[in-house]
Every structure is written in C-alpha cells, then in structure tokens.
Amino acid sequence: MKEETLLSINGVSVAFKINGEFYTAIDDVSLELHRDEVLAIVGESGSGKSTLATTVIGLHNMNATQVTGEINFQGKEILELSEDEFNDIRGDEMGMIFQDPLAALNPLIRIGDQIKESLDVHSDMTEDQKQARVHELLDQVGIPHPERVAKQFPHQLSGGMRQRIIIAIAIANKPQLIIADEPTTALDVTIQAQILDLLKDIQRENHAGIILITHDLGVVAEVADTVAVMYAGEIVEQAPVETLFNNPKHPYTRSLLRAMPTIDSESDELYVVEGAVPSIKDMDRNSDLFAPRIPWTKPDVGHPVLKEIAPNHYVRGESWREFKFKDEL
Amino acid sequence: MTVLMEIKDLKVHYPIRSGFWNRITDYVYAADGISFTIEAGKTYGLVGESGSGKSTIGKAIVGLEKITGGEIIYNGEDVSKPSVRNKMKYNKDVQMIFQDSLSSLNPKKTIYQIIAEPIRNFDKMDKESEKQRVIELLDIVGLSKNAMYQYPHQFSGGQRQRIGIARAIATNPKLIIADEPVSALDLSIQAQVLNFMKRIQKELGISFLFISHDLGVVRHMTENIAIMHLGRFVELGTREDIYNNPQHIYTKRLLSAIPQIDIANREANKAKRAQVEAEYQEKRSHFYDKDGLAYPMHQISDTHWVSTPPTQNSEGTGK
Numbered sequence: 001m002k003e004e005t006l007l008s009i010n011g012v013s014v015a016f017k018i019n020g021e022f023y024t025a026i027d028d029v030s031l032e033l034h035r036d037e038v039l040a041i042v043g044e045s046g047s048g049k050s051t052l053a054t055t056v057i058g059l060h061n062m063n064a065t066q067v068t069g070e071i072n073f074q075g076k077e078i079l080e081l082s083e084d085e086f087n088d089i090r091g092d093e094m095g096m097i098f099q100d101p102l103a104a105l106n107p108l109i110r111i112g113d114q115i116k117e118s119l120d121v122h123s124d125m126t127e128d129q130k131q132a133r134v135h136e137l138l139d140q141v142g143i144p145h146p147e148r149v150a151k152q153f154p155h156q157l158s159g160g161m162r163q164r165i166i167i168a169i170a171i172a173n174k175p176q177l178i179i180a181d182e183p184t185t186a187l188d189v190t191i192q193a194q195i196l197d198l199l200k201d202i203q204r205e206n207h208a209g210i211i212l213i214t215h216d217l218g219v220v221a222e223v224a225d226t227v228a229v230m231y232a233g234e235i236v237e238q239a240p241v242e243t244l245f246n247n248p249k250h251p252y253t254r255s256l257l258r259a260m261p262t263i264d265s266e267s268d269e270l271y272v273v274e275g276a277v278p279s280i281k282d283m284d285r286n287s288d289l290f291a292p293r294i295p296w297t298k299p300d301v302g303h304p305v306l307k308e309i310a311p312n313h314y315v316r317g318e319s320w321r322e323f324k325f326k327d328e329l
Numbered sequence: 330m331t332v333l334m335e336i337k338d339l340k341v342h343y344p345i346r347s348g349f350w351n352r353i354t355d356y357v358y359a360a361d362g363i364s365f366t367i368e369a370g371k372t373y374g375l376v377g378e379s380g381s382g383k384s385t386i387g388k389a390i391v392g393l394e395k396i397t398g399g400e401i402i403y404n405g406e407d408v409s410k411p412s413v414r415n416k417m418k419y420n421k422d423v424q425m426i427f428q429d430s431l432s433s434l435n436p437k438k439t440i441y442q443i444i445a446e447p448i449r450n451f452d453k454m455d456k457e458s459e460k461q462r463v464i465e466l467l468d469i470v471g472l473s474k475n476a477m478y479q480y481p482h483q484f485s486g487g488q489r490q491r492i493g494i495a496r497a498i499a500t501n502p503k504l505i506i507a508d509e510p511v512s513a514l515d516l517s518i519q520a521q522v523l524n525f526m527k528r529i530q531k532e533l534g535i536s537f538l539f540i541s542h543d544l545g546v547v548r549h550m551t552e553n554i555a556i557m558h559l560g561r562f563v564e565l566g567t568r569e570d571i572y573n574n575p576q577h578i579y580t581k582r583l584l585s586a587i588p589q590i591d592i593a594n595r596e597a598n599k600a601k602r603a604q605v606e607a608e609y610q611e612k613r614s615h616f617y618d619k620d621g622l623a624y625p626m627h628q629i630s631d632t633h634w635v636s637t638p639p640t641q642n643s644e645g646t647g648k
Contacts, residue, residue, distance in 0.1 A: 044515040159379065188378040188542055189586040193602060215515055218545075218588025222595065242592045259520040260590075261549035268527065270520035270549070276485060 006209040007033040007056070007177055012069035014048075014055050016280070022066050023280045025051050026233045029069075033177070033209040038200075040212045040224035040241075042256070046277040048233035049213045053179050056211070057096050058086045074176065092122040095170030099182035101162035105154040111138075111165055112150030118172045137168040141198060160191035167198065174206050181213045196223050217260055221245055226312075229253045232277060232289040235306060239313040249315045251294050251323045258325070271325070288317060297323050331369045333403070333503055333536050334390070339363040340398035341385050359385040361560040361622065363399070367504060372530060372537040374551035376544060376583070382560040383540045387506045390538070391425045421451040424497040428509035430489035434481040440467075440492055441477040447499045466495040470525055487518030491525060498529060504536045511546060523550060544587050548572060553632075556580045561623040563616075566633035576635040578616050579623075582609045 009031045015022040026048045033039050041049045054060055055067055058078065071078045074093065078086065090096075098104040106114060112134050119130045138146035141164040154162055163183065170178060180199065184192040200223060203210055214220060220227055221241065228238040229252060237250040248254050258271035275293045283289060291299030297319055304317025340363075342356040359382040367373060377383045388394035390401060392414050400407045408419050424447075427433035434443055444463050448454060454462065464474045470491040481489055490510060497505050507526065511519040527550060530537050541547050547554060554571045556564040556579065564577045575581050585605040589598050615638055617623055626634040 044517060189544065189588075190378065190582060192588075193586040197599070216588070217516070218590060221590040221592055222588045222598075245590055245592055256516055259517045261520070261523065261545045269524055272521045272524060273517040276518075 003037075004035050005032055006035050006037075006074065007031075007211075008070075008072045009052075009056070010070040010072070012052075012055060012067065012071060014051055014060070015066040017064040017066075018281065024233060024283065024285060025280050026055070027285060029230075029233075029235055031228060031235070031238075033211060035176075035207045035209055036203065037225045038203070038210045038212055038223050040214060040220040040227045041230060042214060042217065042220055042227060043230035044215060044277055046232075046279070047230040049230050050181055051233075052230075053096075053181050053211060053213050056177075057090060057094055057179055088122075091118045091175075092173045093175055094177045094179065095173070095175035097163075097166050097170045097178065097180040097183045099185055101159065101166045101186070102154065104166055105162060107154055109153075110150065111152055111154065111157070115150075115165070115169050115172055118169055122173045133172070137172055138165075140171075140202070141165070141168045142194065143168075160187055160195070163187060163191075163195060164198070167195070167202075171202050171206075174208075176206070176208055178203070178208055178210045179213070180210060182215070183212070184219060185214070185216065192219070199223070217256065229256070232283055233280070234289065234316065235314070236290065236316045237314065238306075243310075243313050247313075249309065249313070249320045250290075250317075251297065251320055252290050254323070254325075255293075288319065291319070294323065296326060296329070332366055333369045334367040335402040336366070336386075336390070336399070337364050337402065338399040339386065339389060339396060339401065341382070341389055341394055342397040358382075358560040358622070360389065362625070363562060365555060365562070365565060367536050367538065369503065369536055370534040371553065372539060372551040374547035374554040375538060375540045375557060376542065376547050376554060377557035378542060380559075381557045383542075383557050384508050386557075387425065387508050387538065387540050390504075391423055391506055392420070393425075418451060421447075421500045422503045424500065424502040424505050426490075426493050426497050426505060426507040426510045428512060430486060430493050430513070431481065433493060434489060436481055439478055439480060440472075443481070443492065444496050444499055447496060451500050462499070466499055469498070469529065470495045485518070486514055487522055490514065490522050494522075494525060494529065498533065498535070501533070502535060504538065505530075506538045506540065508540045509542070510539075512541065512543060519546075526550065544583060556583065558623055559621065561636070562626055562634075563623045563636040564634065565626060566630075570630070570633040574633070576629065576633075576637075577623075578605075578609045578612050581605050 009029060012026060012029050013024060014026040015024045029052060031039065041052060043049045056071060067079060115134045115137055116130050119125060119133060125133065134150055135146040138149055143149050143161060143164055184195050187195060196219065199210065212224060224241045227241050227244045228235050229250065231252045237253045244253065248257060255271060255273045259273060261270055273293050286303050288299040288304050300317040300319045306314050306316045309315050339360055341360040342358055344353040345355045345357060346352065347354045363386055375383045375386060385394055389396050392411065396409050401409045403419060404417065406413050406417060408414050414420060441463055444466055445459055448459055448462055463477060467474055467476055472488065472491060484492065511522050514522060539547060539550050548568060552568055554566065554568055555562050556571065558579045564571065564580045571580060575584055582605055585602045591598060623636040624638055626636045628634050
C-alpha cells in the first residue's frame with residue numbers, strides 16, 4: 001500500500017473573510033495520499049471537508065481567502081503556482097467530481113462538447129481523435145449508445161447518467177488525482193454501488209489517488225483505504241479503514257458510528273450528538289472544540305493536538321482515553 | 330386492529346403530449362394499481378428508487394395529486410374527491426412532512442404563524458389557548474418558545490425539519506405522510522429527527538407512512554414495508570419478511586446495494602452484489618411483463634405479498 005506519495009498536505013490552514021475579518025475554516029491539516037489509495041474525508045456540514053477539497057484544486061476566491069501551509073502534488077508546490085500554471089494541472093492531472101451534476105454541467109452545451117472541452121484545453125489531439133476519445137470515455141463510464149448520448153443535452157439524462165458524465169469529464173485526461181466531493185449523495189443506492197465500482201475501476205487503470213469526501217459512513221466502509229474524520233476544521237482522527245471502524249477512539253468518530261441507523265440496529269433510539277457544529281465565527285481555536293458536545297467528559301486543557309497512538313492511527317487530544325457514552329457511565 | 334385507510338387499485342397517470350396538436354400520445358404510469366391498507370397506529374415504509382412513484386402515492390393520499398383511477402377509503406368514504414375531503418375535514422386528520430424543510434415553510438411568516446395556521450383552519454381556539462398550543466407543540470419537538478417569533482431562515486436544517494413536524498402534528502392527525510424527511514440532513518441531526526418522529530408516533534399513536542430510498546432508515550422507522558418499482562409494488566411485507574426473506578429480484582438487488590460496514594468482507598460483499606445484479610439482469614424478463622412492468626402481487630404468507638409471474642402461484646389471490 002505505502003507506495004509513491006502523490007499528494008502531501010502540510011499544515012494547511014484556510015481562513016475566510018467575513019465582514020472584513022478572517023475566520024479559520026481549516027486549521028493545520030496535514031494529510032498524505034499515495035497512488036492507488038482512496039482517502040476518505042468524513043464529517044458533518046461545516047466540518048471543512050469540502051473547503052479542503054476546493055483548496056487542493058485551487059478554486060477559492062483568493063481575494064477573500066487566506067491559505068497557509070504547503071500542498072505538494074507530484075513535486076510541485078501548488079499553492080505557489082500562478083493561475084495559468086494551475087489551469088494546466090486542473091482538469092489534466094487533477095480531476096474533480098462535484099456533488100450536484102446538474103449544477104456542474106452547462107445546460108446549453110451538448111454532452112459530447114462538454115467532455116471535449118477538457119481535451120481541447122489539455123491535449124493536442126486532432127478533432128477525430130477527440131471525438132473517438134469522447135465516445136470511449138462515455139463507454140467507459142457505462143453509458144449505452146455513446147454516439148447518441150454525446151449529442152444530447154444534460155436535461156435529457158437521468159441523475160445517475162449525469163453523474164457519469166461528470167466522472168467522464170473528470171477522468172478525460174487520465175488524472176493522477178481525483179477529488180470526489182459527495183459523488184453519490186444525490187443518487188439511489190443501486191446506482192451508488194455502480195458509480196463507486198466505476199471509480200475503483202478507473203483508479204486501478206491509472207494508478208490514481210482518490211480523495212473521497214462524504215458524510216456517508218457506509219460508502220467509506222465500502223471503498224476507502226484510509227479515513228480522516230474532520231470536526232470544526234480539524235482532523236480529529238485518522239486511521240486505516242479497518243482500524244477506524246473496528247477500533248474508533250475519538251468521541252466524535254464513536255458518536256457518528258453510533259448515530260447511524262444500520263440494517264442490524266434493532267434499538268429504538270438512535271444516538272444523538274448533543275448540540276451543533278459551532279459556526280466558524282464562534283470557534284475558539286485554543287480550546288477542545290468537540291468538548292461542548294460531550295459535556296459530561298472532562299475536556300482537554302488548551303488546544304488538543306493530534307497524536308499517533310498506534311502505527312498510522314492518529315487521534316486528537318487525550319480526553320478520548322476517559323470517554324464513555326452517557327449510558328455506559 | 331382498526332383499519333384507518335384502504336387504498337384500492339390507486340392509479341396516477343400523467344399524460345405525455347406531443348406532436349402538432351399537442352395531443353396526448355402516451356401516459357407515464359407513475360402509480361399503477363397500488364393497493365394497501367393502513368392500520369391505526371402502525372408505521373409503513375415505502376421504498377423505491379427515484380422515479381418509482383413513491384412520492385406520487387404520498388401526494389395522492391393527501392390530495393395534492395389528482396388520481397386517475399382507484400379509491401382511497403377513509404372512514405368509509407372515498408376521499409379521492411376534493412368535496413368529500415372538505416366535508417369530512419380529511420386534511421385535519423392526514424398531514425404531510427416534506428423533504429425540503431426550507432421550501433416547505435413560508436419564509437415571510439414567523440414560526441408562530443406557520444404552526445398556528447393548521448390550528449386556525451380546523452380548530453376554533455381563542456388567542457391565548459392557540460398560543461399555549463403552539464408553545465406546547467414547540468416543546469414536543471424540543472424547541473424553546475422564543476422560536477415562535479423567529480423566521481425559518483434563522484434555524485438549521487434539523488430544526489426546520491422539527492418545525493415541519495410540529496406543524497404536521499398541530500391538528501392531532503391520525504396519519505402522517507413523511508416524504509424523505511431526513512435525506513437532506515447530517516447523520517447526527519438525522520438521528521435526532523428520527524428519534525423525535527418515532528417518539529411522537531408512539532406517544533400520540535399516529536400512523537406513519539414513511540417514504541424513503543434509504544433502506545437503513547426505513548428499517549429503523551417502520552414495521553411494514555412496501556418495495557416499489559416503476560409505478561407498481563413488487564413486494565409488501567413486515568420488516569422481517571422484507572429484510573430476512575426477500576423474494577423479488579428487485580428487492581434482493583436493492584438490499585444488496587446498501588453499503589455494508591463490514592470491512593473484512595468487503596470483497597465478498599462486492600462479489601455478492603455483482604452476482605445479485607447479474608441474476609437481476611438475467612431474470613428481469615421473467616419477473617416483469619413485456620412492457621417492463623411488474624406483475625400483480627400474490628400472497629405467500631399472512632403478511633407477505635410478492636409480485637410473481639402469472640404461471641407461478643396461479644392459485645394465489647391477487648392484491
């Protein structure tokens with residue numbers, strides 16, 4: 001597994017400007033992604049998981065965003081790239097799959113032309129070659145009658161089909177890194193299973209690395225190799241997928257796993273995490289941010305740090321050692 | 330066991346118009362020959378993919394959808410006609426919770442106005458007792474009374490969904506139809522809303538029709554489950570019938586597609602899923618008629634009904 005490092009994120013913090021002041025949305029995140037690896041980033045809305053993805057692919061409005069730290073992608077410091085240099089990488093070596101396929105596709109442009117666009121920019125193929133590649137891509141993502149679909153418009157396709165088009169665009173130039181932000185959230189379970197299998201197949205072919213952003217722990221358990229759990233802009237736990245599900249340590253991870261209605265859960269009450277994720281204006285970065293949601297547990301003093309408690313298993317702070325759910329007290 | 334509502338051969342067909350004269354050229358069979366019974370105080374799940382017609386059934390029951398054929402019998406009367414519904418104050422007894430909590434609450438009204446509206450429509454109350462009732466309802470769904478003077482945008486998604494629940498239970502309904510009430514919510518908030526719904530259902534003895542594509546949620550919330558595909562029921566039974574003894578290939582396919590938290594057997598699960606999918610593709614023509622629609626259901630046990638091809642089980646009674 002531990003092969004060539006594709007992407008390394010080092011101490012990245014992101015702050016957004018709100019009414020003239022900067023507020024931290026992501027605080028000192030470090031992650032590594034290797035080839036052939038699926039790294040899942042899990043968290044609730046407001047945890048900063050999508051912000052992290054947009055930072056890696058450089059889609060922030062730089063006038064209102066402060067990014068510090070280092071992101072190294074295949075030997076390049078991408079935070080130091082100019083907009084033009086970044087444009088060369090984006091859509092070529094990096095592909096992004098968005099959550100809402102209808103919003104990500106231009107309603108007025110035919111499917112084939114939208115896929116061809118990234119080939120126009122990043123390759124020197126002839127028109128005929130591009131045409132052939134478009135059909136090949138549509139076929140690869142499992143769309144029947146590629147020639148016909150290439151001439152259609154987004155509204156003529158179903159949600160699952162549109163998501164496949166987004167994937168076709170993202171992989172058009174055989175990217176080394178695929179960032180998938182909730183790729184299956186809007187889809188039915190049967191289609192979700194197909195799309196996840198498809199992503200895995202594409203990854204195998206290109207030896208790509210995938211960052212999968214999701215709040216669905218079932219999806220994580222199905223496809224991820226490594227999981228990072230984010231809360232309030234920080235990683236609170238990071239571990240190989242088996243460890244995270246079989247031996248979770250941080251109270252937040254354990255709470256999430258408990259809140260899930262599973263096929264096997266017969267209990268009447270689902271576990272509820274008290275309170276809510278704080279808004280970024282109210283986060284006190286010098287405190288234990290999850291502590292207010294487990295008030296019966298003694299919080300860490302000051303700002304807890306992420307520690308490696310076992311090989312490749314990182315947990316933030318010390319309070320987890322004492323943590324028990326209310327009904328276990 | 331009291332029967333609350335009986336749905337008999339419900340049909341909702343949408344016309345497709347095309348051509349020069351914009352004539353009706355075909356129909357979309359959104360719901361086609363749906364029959365089931367809702368008993369008082371019980372919970373029912375309606376599961377299917379998008380486009381299967383599950384929301385259409387929910388809307389038809391509350392009267393938001395004009396039905397093409399069939400009957401919805403409530404208290405001995407067919408409530409599919411608006412005049413009957415008005416006469417018997419049907420909409421007081423049957424309420425709905427919607428998926429999108431932001432668009433189902435009027436942004437220009439305060440929470441007090443939103444929750445008091447159904448009370449004003451159906452119950453004659455003076456100002457003071459109306460206010461007490463609103464406070465009581467907010468308390469049931471775990472919101473403070475200060476929420477009364479706020480507007481929907483000031484609440485989070487989970488809180489808004491709870492306001493929607495408060496509005497739905499304001500008139501002491503007998504049946505609540507919940508159309509994907511938690512699919513837009515985060516896991517921890519989803520758990521909170523589901524717990525509320527379950528508690529309210531038990532305490533107030535309301536019947537629930539829970540429409541969802543999430544089989545985990547449906548299993549947690551409901552005792553009886555119907556699986557819907559392409560406008561028809563393919564399988565109907567208790568939770569145990571559906572999850573432990575699925576009969577129809579489509580039910581099996583849906584169940585196998587649920588992501589499993591079972592990392593050790595990840596590859597085995599994947600292989601099993603591929604096998605079920607292959608079986609589905611192979612036997613599809615056998616289980617569906619020449620138009621691709623499911624056959625009528627036949628009873629295989631006291632509680633369990635399955636759509637089976639006509640040659641098999643021809644002795645069974647159709648439903």
